[in-house]
Each structure stands twice: as C-alpha cells, then as structure tokens.
Amino acid sequence: MAVKKKIYFFSEQKTDGRKSMSDLLGSKGANIAEMCRLGLPVPPGFTVSTEVCGEFLRKKSLGTSLKKDIQKNIQSLEKITNKSFGGENPLLLSVRSGAKFSMPGMMETVLNVGLTSKTVKALVRSSSSERFVYDSYRRLIMMYADVVMEKGLGLGGSPGIREKMEHMLETMKKKNKYSSDSEVSAKEWKGLIKKYLSLIEQNFGVPFPDDHNKQLSGAIEAVFLSWNGKRAKEYRAFEKISNKAGTAVNVQSMVFGNLGKGCGTGVAFTRNPSNGENSFFGEWLPNAQGEDVVAGIRTPQKISGPQKGSLQKEMPKAYKDLEKTRKKLEKHFKEMQDIEFTIENDKLWMLQTRTGKRSGAAAIKIATDMVAERLIKKDEAIRRIEPSQVYESILKNIVEEDLKKAVLLGRGLPAGPGAATGQVVFCAEKAEELGKKGKDVILVRRETSPEDIHGMRYASGILTERGGLTSHAALVARGWGKSCVVGFYGLKIAENNKSAFFGKKRIKEGEWVTLNGADGSIFEKKLELFQQPIKDFEPLRLLLSWADRYRKLHVRTNADTPEDCVQALQFGAQGVGLCRTEHMFFNEKRILQFRKMILAGKREARLKHLRGLLPYQRKDFYKILNTMDGLPVTVRLLDPPFHEFLDIGEKEVASLAKTLKETKKEIIRRIDQLQEVNPMLGRRGCRLGISYPEITEMQVEAILGAALELKKEKKNPRVEIMVPLVGSLEEFLHQKNIIINTYEKLSKKHKQKLSYKIGTMIEIPKACFSAGIIAKNADFFSFGTNDLTQTTFGFSRDDVGSFFPGYLEKGILTFDPFESIDEKGVGALMDIAIKSGKKNNPTLSLGVCGEHGGDPKSINFCNEIGLHYVSCSPFRVPVARLAAAQAVL
C-alpha cells in the first residue's frame, strides 16, 4: 500500500490542500489552504491530517517517519520565511487544532513555539522590542505548561498550573500597581519567566523543554490528545459528531499584531450578520494579539467607517487590502465569511476564514442579495436558508444587549415562537382584563384548557408548569404565533393565584418577566424585544416567491377565525387545511348555550339549544369562507369530548340547573357521567356526531348555509367538510349521509346548488387499514399526525412530560415524534393509507393538518410519500413554503 500523505503544506508559493479536503485537513486547515490558493496573504505553514490523529491516539506516539516529514516541512517553511527554526532570526510557530466540524473552545492551541533560551536571545537581537520577546516567551511557557505538560501529559493537580501562573502575574502587577499587562517591563517579564520555569520543574518534576523540536512535537501531541478531552467528548456526544473523525493540527508561522504601531488584529464578517446588509462588519484592536481581543479587556474598535479609531481611518492601506480580501473571499466562496486577521508592521495576514453565522433575517437578505449579485442561483438561495431562519426572521427576539445582562429564572420546553415580555397574571380572566387595556401580560398557568382561550388571546406570552410541546397551550400559542414556554416544572403557583415560585424566586402578580419561546428560557424583568416587520421584508417575499415556483406541495393553514385567515393569507397560505369548529363555542354567550345543549336530557331540548347556536356558527363560517374566497377551506366537525366544555364552578352549575329546571345534584351527576378515564380515546370526533346526529346536522347546516349564501352573492366558497377520528367505512358513511341529506334540504331551501367535498381525517392506526374502502367514498384524506402519533406510540401529549426529558437525555428517543413525523412507524402507517387510498380513488386529495405540517423534516417526508398539501399554523406558512421547495430541490 502506498504511504498516504500525512502532512499538507500551505503558503502563497505552494499549497497541497484545498477547501474540499476538510475531512483530512479539518475545516480550518482546508480554508487556510484555499486562501493560499487564492493568493491571499496567509502565514505559511502545514497541516497534519486528521488521519494522523487516530493513528497517534492508538499508538500514543507520532513515530519517526512522521517526525521526519515534519522536519522536511519545517525546512520548506524556513526557506519561504527566510527564518530558521531554533536558530538566528528564529522561526516561531503556532500549533492549533482544527476538526471538520466546529467545536468552539473545545480544543487546544499553543503559540510562539520555538522560543528557547537560545532563540529568545536571537530574537531580541533581530527584533526591535525586548519587552515583546519576553512577553511572547512567557505566553509560550504558560500555554505549554498548561496544554502540553498538565493536560496533555496528564500531570498537574489543583489548582492548575495556569491558575498558579496567573496568580503570580497578578501578584507582581499588584506589587507594581500595574493595571494592565502592557505596563510590565522586559525585565519584569524576565523575572517572572524565571519563576515560571522553576515552578514547572517543581510542579511536574520535569523542566520546560528548552528545545524547539521537543516543543513542537509536544504541542502537536497535546492537540491530538485534546480530541479525547472530557469536554470535547461531551460536546461531540451532544452534537452527534463521530469520535472517529479526529482533529487536524495546523502548524503555522507566527505573525504578531502586538509589535507596536502599524500592528493590530481583528475579526470581521464580510456582511452584516444581524441584518444581512452588504457592508463590512467587524472589530479590531491596535497593537494586540488575537487572545487580547477575546479577553475583552480593551474595547475593540469598528473596522469600517470614517470615524476615529476605525481601521479604515487608522490604517488605510491595511484596510484597503482587507477590503480587497473580503471581496475576493465572497466572490470565491459565494458566502458571507467570518474572518480573522493580523496586521504586522502594516502587512495584512489572513489567519482564518469560514462561513459566518448569521440571524435568520440576515441569511435571507444575504441569499437574495447574492442572487442579485449573480454570485449564486435562485435554487441555491433556497437551499441555503434553514426553514427555522425564516421562522426566526418573522418573530420577536430579545435585544442582544438586554439578553447579556438578563437573569435566568429557569427553563421549560420551547413551545411557542419568539420572545414575549409582560406582567405576570395567573388566570385567564385577569389576562383578558389587562390585555384589553393594552397591557402586556404573560399568562402563567399550571396548564391551559379551552376555557382559557379568551385569556390566552390577550396574553403576549404563555407559561405553563405542565404539558409537552403539543399540549393545549403549545398548540394554541403556535397557532397564533404567540410566545409560549411549557413544562416549566420549577413553577409552583400559589393557591390564591396571586404569586408563584419560579424556581427559587417568588414572582407576584403584576411583576414583569420575559419568555423566550425559541429556547424555553424564562427571565426576570422586562427585556427589550425587536421584530423585523414582516410586510416590509422584501427579501423574504422574494425568496418565497422563488420557492413557490419549485415546490409541488400546496401550503394551507390551520385557522379557526377570520383573523387567523387574514394573517395566513399575508403569509401566502393557499387555503385552510383545518378549521376547528369547537373554538367557536368558547365565547361567553355561546358556551352557555353549548353547555345547555350537552346537558339537555332529551333530544328535543338538545335540538332547541343547537338551533340557538346555529346563527353564530353560520356567521363564523360566512366570515371565514368570505375571507378565503376562491381557496379551499377544510372544516372539521366537532371533535373534543363534551367534558372539555364542562370544567365549571359551583356558580355555573347552579345557573345551569336553574335554566334546565333540574337539581344541582342532577347537573353534577350529568357532568360527572361525561367524565372519561382517557379522554383522548373516548367519545370524541365522529363518535360524537354518531351519538348525536343532530350536532352534525347543525354544523353542516351552518357551514353549507354560509357557503350557499356566499354563492348567491356570486362569491366562490370552496368548502370541504371533514369527519374527524374515523376508523371504519361505516363511521364515515354514517356522517357522510347526514351531510348529504342536510345539503339536499338546504339546497332546495336556498334554491341554489353548490359543489363541496366530503373527506375524513386519518388519525388513528385503524383508519390507515380501512383507508382503501373509505377512499372509494371520500374526496380527501387529511392526516391528523398529532393524534396518529399519540396512538401509534401510545403517548399522551399531555402526559409525556414526565418521561420525555429522560428519554431524550438517555438517547431512547433521538427526536421528538410530535415535532417531526416518525417515518418508520407513523410514516409507515401513512404510507399504507396513501397507497391503498390512491389505488381505490385516483382523484383522492391528500394532506396533513397535524403540527407536523409546519416542520421542515416532516414536510420533506410528506413530499416524498406523495401528499398534495400540508397545513400548518399561520406563522409556519412561510416556513412550509420554503421547506416544500427544498424537498423538491
């Protein structure tokens, strides 16, 4: 077998590597090589490949052949730099880790390798500053003692050697009343170095290696060893990075930004990472090394701009070079870059470049700008945006500065989008009261129920002790694009609903808190929020218009009110995929009527109360269908079990008893009889409509009555009536017959015909096996993947909170099946239903209306298995439009 190349040289003259070799060279090494190929000024050096890492970790030795290779490369370096490693005009090296995937701060670096008692003197001779040389020497000694000797060789104890050395430095500075390192003189550094060297020998029993080659191999070994450091391993486990990948080692000739005037160092983005504007964005420090910028002792200055202190102003030539480099990099990488540079005696040196992290809005702006600049094609722009970035771009966020100083109260599950700040209230009534006055409130509840809806409407954010990501609170909040954190088990609400413990801190009603629905964190006090105005955000509109041309899936919305519809239309919804009719009953006046209907002992009484509800529902549907004119609207018949409407107090019982002319005891008995052990698996969905056909009749009359009215007004209502929770053909036909009969009656009455569709929700496994015969009689299937997930896994979304965190932590679940469709189980069932459904009815329309309809991974799956549309909450519509395009690309 041919010996594999282990070391890759890079310089402006000769470079072995390239960008595509990040497997071998790590991401940093590959990018450095690419910069060299571009002819950018990169301090020359070489990369020891990731393959050597594994070899070294097995053999615990670099081996003689590798050492020879290193020597050869050092010789090349000496030639290019005209310096000598360990000799006069000494070559100094940096030794840095560099894995394929970024592991920020996880691994080690040693700088100034090559300084020995001999070369220090030579350097003092050749350099202009003795102070700088000894400062560099002490930096090497500190890093080497820490990284190579203590961590690498496993020597050392507590406190660590670095801590001891820092302490010695501080003591010396204190003694001399120095406030910064720059005040330390060459002599003082020399004195400290002496102390350091004896501390090392005392501490480790071996001296600091006064040999440049030993230093180099020691540093390389230490970097390799840091791959298996505890923190690095944990990080990889968490980020699911393979342990086999290994790190490369980048050995590079040192350049110095701290040689005095005409020197500096900085970091920059080639565009603005917050808003995506095409302007140079970065910070620099004159006369400093990279680590000084990170340490944050001095305030960095802006790179661009005519103001004093900017690089542009202070070092115009270097700035010009940098600006040229920036353009070159973007043109080459076709991506916004995050760069590090050093200026040594007015010469610019590029130390690193990589794809820059950015906000959602910035990502969209940059991608669309780059299309305009002809850097990338439209499809590439679409591919490049994470759907979550679209979501992020339209939501509220906490202002960066506020976030830095915020005090965390605890963390729950990130259920709702974006951030919210407001005064805490503990009941829906209070939320409504204050919300109506225009106040920002955060509704804090143990859990929410449909009865809280009126308060939730008025709350800026919702926080619950219980429930998972698909609990009632989470679903409602996401539907409205409202910030929500659920499953915050640190919450204990006082019985009087006037205060609560948020972890250890007691928060009273009226105090301010801030939620971040994106990561589940809860902060003390009011924090400032910002939001990108949606309509005004042209880049997003542009991006999505491109996406619309690629995607095959239609995107509809789940909307229960005309307001939801308006919002969803703004986001580009192509119809309503799920209009839940039950929320329409949770209005004060209607709920009373509805309760009377439920508790009515006899059919006649029930009918009377249903008649009472009819005008309300018809009006609701009229408004929704009018708003969505010309677009399909799928209305689901009543779904939740009766008892969800009956969580009432003594007062309401008494009032109901009075109006129904029954004893309170009897009312309580009736309510009690409606309780269920497992409501999720009880009398709900079509089971209600089959038990009480008159309810289906009333609802259909309201839906089709509204549609017929619109038709008369020359509008184009496109109604689809959906029967929920169907398991068998018989259930479906029972409800379908009622729908058809009701239509016939109405149509005669209105003297108006209407074409409409009847379909069913596929949301229990049994339905997937009955799908074939149902399809023959249905116009559409809509997969209710929430409930299908619940029944397939036997998971109640209200109860999984007690074991889901443990499951995710122990790796028993690798993803949350309520977030992304479980392709192997739920997906397999869907596939069974789709195949048999299409076979039996080629014109069957197929969609999904569970929460998954807004999840990019699930959307990709929906596209794959041949659905026609997804339906999601209004705020998810743009996300879905992009994800649907990506699924095709």
Place this chain on the structure above:
Amino acid sequence: MAVKKKIYFFSEQKTDGRKSMSDLLGSKGANIAEMCRLGLPVPPGFTVSTEVCGEFLRKKSLGTSLKKDIQKNIQSLEKITNKSFGGENPLLLSVRSGAKFSMPGMMETVLNVGLTSKTVKALVRSSSSERFVYDSYRRLIMMYADVVMEKGLGLGGSPGIREKMEHMLETMKKKNKYSSDSEVSAKEWKGLIKKYLSLIEQNFGVPFPDDHNKQLSGAIEAVFLSWNGKRAKEYRAFEKISNKAGTAVNVQSMVFGNLGKGCGTGVAFTRNPSNGENSFFGEWLPNAQGEDVVAGIRTPQKISGPQKGSLQKEMPKAYKDLEKTRKKLEKHFKEMQDIEFTIENDKLWMLQTRTGKRSGAAAIKIATDMVAERLIKKDEAIRRIEPSQVYESILKNIVEEDLKKAVLLGRGLPAGPGAATGQVVFCAEKAEELGKKGKDVILVRRETSPEDIHGMRYASGILTERGGLTSHAALVARGWGKSCVVGFYGLKIAENNKSAFFGKKRIKEGEWVTLNGADGSIFEKKLELFQQPIKDFEPLRLLLSWADRYRKLHVRTNADTPEDCVQALQFGAQGVGLCRTEHMFFNEKRILQFRKMILAGKREARLKHLRGLLPYQRKDFYKILNTMDGLPVTVRLLDPPFHEFLDIGEKEVASLAKTLKETKKEIIRRIDQLQEVNPMLGRRGCRLGISYPEITEMQVEAILGAALELKKEKKNPRVEIMVPLVGSLEEFLHQKNIIINTYEKLSKKHKQKLSYKIGTMIEIPKACFSAGIIAKNADFFSFGTNDLTQTTFGFSRDDVGSFFPGYLEKGILTFDPFESIDEKGVGALMDIAIKSGKKNNPTLSLGVCGEHGGDPKSINFCNEIGLHYVSCSPFRVPVARLAAAQAVL
C-alpha cells in the same frame, strides 16, 4: 333454460328431496324428505322451494304454471293417501313455513286446509266424531282469518281477528261454564263457526273461501308473505340471516292426534339435552294436537319409563315404533335429534326432526359418547362442540325452574362467566368482611379499581354501573372465573353506599340479587344455582385430550397468584403467559410500602422502600415458579402508572406524610403531580422502569432470586421476563441491560447459573414497526392485544361504554374488537410484527396474552398467522384447548 324444479314431493313411496337440499327445501322440508328416504312414517306431502318464495314476493302471484304443478302434486297425494282434496273422504292439508335457518315462531302455519262446507259434511260421514270435525273446521277458520286474510292480505284492524274470535269462544265457554275446549259440543262448535264466518265477512268485506283450492293457494301465499313480516325481518337483521334466502312451504297431509283413544302427540329429544345421557327424553299428550302441547293447558307426560302416563306404558306399540325411529334417526344423522310426532289411531307419524339444542355439558357428553358408539370420529366430536359450550359446561348456571319465575331488574354487559347469587354490598371492605365469614356477596360498584381487588376476591359476583367488557372489573372477574356484569347504566348507588336503584327498584345493602354473567341479566332475590363438578366431568377431560393431539398452539394462562396457577393447571395450562406483578402490591402491608416508594422524593429513599418490598415479591415468585415447575412462566415487569396506587383518602395521606416526614400538602402535591390526563397513554410499562431503573432491578432480583433458589433445590424454573409497552429497540435494550446486569450479580452471589428468557410485549402500533430490530435482541414477543386494540382504534376500554352500544346497534361495529381480534387492523399490525420478527430471529417465540387469548375466533386467527401460544385466564384454558384444535381441523 330448463325450467327449474319448483316442487319436491315426499312420501314413503317417492321422495324428490334430501337432507343436503336445505337451501331449496328449508331445514324442515329437507329433514322431512330425509325421513321419508329412511322409510320412516311421514305424512306425505310436498315442499314448494325457497326459490319460489323470492319469485312470488317479486311478482306477488304464484303464477299458473306453479298452480298446475301444485295440482299435479295434490293428485299424487290423493293417490297415495287414497283421499280426495275437496271431495269425499277429504284430504286435509297442513301448510307450514320452513326456512333454511331456524326462525322460531317468526312465520306462519295454517292447518286443516281443505275443509269447506262440502268436505266438512263428507268428513263427518267418514269420521267417527262430528265434534272433532267441527273443532278442526273452526281451527282452520281462525288460523286462516288471522294468517291469510288479516296478515297475509293486509286486511283487518285492531283488535285483531284472532283476538275477537278467541273472545267469542271464551264468552261461549263462560256462558256454558266450560273450563276447557274439550267440553264444547259439536253443536256449539257449529254455532260458533257460523258466527266466525259472518264476523269474517263483516270484518274483511269478503267471505271465508269455501273452496279448497283457494284455501291452499291463499295459505301458501300467506306463508311466503310472512317471510317479509316485521318480526321476521327484525329477527333476520339481528341474526344476520340474508333476506334473499326465502322460506319454503311444506304442504303435508294432516294427521290427527286428537281423534280420541289411541291418539296423541309429542315432542322428544333422542338424548337428554341437559346432561347428554343416552336416554329417550320427551313429553307427550294423549288425544291432542301439536298446538295443545305448546299452549300448555294440560301437563304433558313423560315418554319413557314404566310409570303410569308414560307413552311407554300407555301405548307400548307406538312407543316401540318411536324408539326404533329414534335409533334409526341417530344412526343416520349421527346427531342427537329433536323430533315431533303424532299418533293417529295407534299409528306413529313423524312430523319433524332436527338437530337438538343442548347444554354445554350435554353437547360434550353426547359427542364423546357418540365416538365411543362409533357413530362419529374424534375429529368430528371436536369440530362439533362450540368452544362456548366448554365454557358453559364448567360454570354456574341458574336452575331452570328458578329462572322461569325470576324478576328481572335490568341488564348490563355480560362480562363475567356464569351466574352468582348473593347479598348486595357497595364497598370492597364490606365484601371482604362478609366474604370472610363465608357469606355470598355481590359487590356493586360504580366501577372497580385495583384498590377493590381484596373485596372482589371475596365477592361471589361483581356488578358495575360503568365500564365495558374489558374494564377492570370484567378483566379481573374473568381471570378468576367470577360472575360479573358491567355497564349496567340503570344503576345509581346512593352516596352513603347503603342502597342503590337498580332501574326503578331500590335495593338495600344485604338484600339478595342474582347475576347472570352469561347474558348480563340481573335478577331480584336469591335464585338457585347449579354447577357441573369439573374434575368429575370425564367427557370434557376426554374431549380435550383428543383436542390436545390435534392442536398446534400451546395454551398458557394469565395468572398472578399460586392459586390461579393451581386452577389453570387443573384446566390443562401449559405454562403462564402473563404474570402481572402489580397485583402483588395490593396487599395492605405492601401497598403502604409501595406508596412510600412512589412518593419518596429521593432515589435513596425509594431504594429503601423497594428493598422492603423485595422479600414479598421474591416469595410470590418462588411460589408461582414452584407451582409451575418445568413449565414456562412469563413475568411482566411493573406496568400500571403510579397514580393507580394512590387513590387514597385523607387518613392515608396524613399517615404517609408522617412516615415520610413531609407536610400533608406536600404529599398531596406529589400525588397530584402523578395524575395523568390519559393514563392509558402516560408513564406506564417500560416507561416506569426507564424513569426508575431501580424498580426494574428490584423486580428482576425478586424473579431471578426466586428462580435461582429453586434451581438450587433441583427444581426446574423456566422464567421469561417480559418488558411491557415497548415501542423502540432503545427502550427494550435499556431494560434488557438492567435485567442482564442484575442476573450477573445474583448469579455470582448465589453461585448458580440459570437460563432464562427476555422478551417484550407488543402492544402499541409503533412496536409492530420496530419488531424487526427488536426481534434480533429478544427471545419472545407476546402480543398484548387489549392495548393494541385500544391504540389501533383509539378506544379506551374504560370509556367506550358511552358509544359502543350505539355503534353495535347501528351496525357501525359488527363485532366487539375487544372480544375478537380485529383481523384487518390489529391483525394486520400483528402480521407486520410477526413477519419481520421471524425474519430477523427464526427462533423467536410468539404468543398472545390479551383477553383475546381465550376467544375462539381470535385463537383461530392466532393459529393462522403463526403464533406459538395463546395465554388466557384459567377458566378459558379448556376453551382455548378446544378452539386451538378446531383451528387446525
């Protein structure tokens, strides 16, 4: 097309039909034909086929060709009987319905057809009794008016004509102070007939047809029309008999058992239908017609025996003929027959034979006897017994005489086997208290929970207001073979638990009621019960020993206690397929410890309480494994959610708070936090063991500790540990690792090795899709078809009571999927799991341990899809053994 034969003649001389032609001739007609072929004395006649029925109902006319056919057959009859239809020595005919499937009492009959003003006179001349002739004539007129004119032609009103005629007869008898019809003289009959005839004309506007041919075709048409009578249609809908089948019409020459001495009529079984003994069993009436026996005015006499009044004693010749016929029939039909006969002037006439209905015990005795008598083969005996008859044969039943006079309080769902009688109590404590004193109690509860177990143990029967056939009460009761009725919605228990309304009747604690678990009826008062002693019932033992040789499926039992095991072994169980460990905690002492464990805040405290429970569990397992020595015992790890153990009162809370050194409030908070919205889909099964690995450890230590102890004692414990509610490989492996590690530790400690199996329960749809990869790591799968049905359908067995009755009534469900496996949904999922399981692990053992394991239809399915065993409650084991053999046959 050849004209199809429409009429089938039968007589001792010439017979067109045969037994196998029941499709065409109906069951009665086919059996009559077969009797003729056997040379038995059957009054000659002919059968108009079922095909004519459909034709007639379409055309509303018999048609001329059929009428001609009828005339031809009448001529044949005249020839054979030497009588003339409508002439001197008049031939009289009976016209009876006869469908393929028995529809008792649903359709019509007309007797004595052919009596007209002319033939009456002729008959008076040729017969010895004028009184008999007019009696016969008035019978014809009554039946004809009712069946043909009122019902058939749709004339008539209210009250009906028969009622009016009965009233006239009664008035006449009252006037003459007659107590029975036999006292009415010829003259008086003549007078009444006159009145009847004018009533008919007055009532219907048309006269009674004084033409024998018109009478005949009218009667035939009326029988055909009765096929579509309201009652008949309802009956067929209920029994799922096709409406297309149609009825045949049997026209037969009349014989008379009421011509005086030497005459009589009777019904008999060829063997004893109650206990199956091979002795002639029947009743007869001298000088009577069939309808007199049915009317029940005179007490019928026994057929056999030397006592006065028996047919054997009174009419020895006829008896001898009947006895010969009985033998001939059994030899020919190889089945116990239910016969009707008439003796006319000492001549025996056979009117009907059919397979006789019998009790379960009788069925088994007869079948095994017939094998001994070489009438049938063993496989036929196995095929012939309904599995439900085996069940019936081992259970308690209400004594027939008591049942007749019993007062029904209401009806619930027939949940538990057999009958029970006892004093009503309304709480488990009272049930235990009285039960311990040896009293018979019926525990009446709204619903039961595991906390009621101790009382349920001591109750003779259980009655609940709520719950379905797989509710807690039903499951427990069936497991113990205990009578149980659930879902009796007429029940309202008073709040003080001292009385309840059973429908409209108030029953107080201590009053007696009787339950029939077989049909769900609830009776007032104590009724006498009887039970076939099981061990002594040799025929069942014999039958099942034959079944064992045929069946491929093994039969195990679901047993939680050594007592259950002993019982199941007596019934022939081949192992335990499901041993639920949670019931072991419901003992007073243990439950306290268990509750402390659950509510312990910290792991250490939980461990301490678990240690306390260990010895109890080990002892339980020791006993069970010892009882089942050499047979496999599948133990399921803890399954129910914690809150099921925490349904406690204030007193217990206070006591727990004290021992746990917490405030009552804190204890309530902890209990409250364990509540779940949908317990069925919450933290249970392996989710518990994953959240609290120490519980799994303790249980495994108890199970394997007991097994190792037995191994040391040279016993052969065959332990199989089952992980419940697994959905993914990761869940299974998590628990498997704990089991293996615990075994390693124990094995070292005991210095003893043990081979044991680890498997899982497949009870959620997701598991069926993960089955392939799980199978690679598992020794066995046991299908938990109860839960699999719940999740597949989205049905909570505790809550379906509110809509199941309606579903079954409306035909939306054609069967209860909790009773028989839903082959198309649940079965399809099982099939997916079995196929991928076997493919990935050819030695995988496969069983079912849901309630379906005892259901014959499901057992057949289990056999088909390739399971290795079924497991059911002890009392179901014999049923399963038979059903498993039938599945093969």
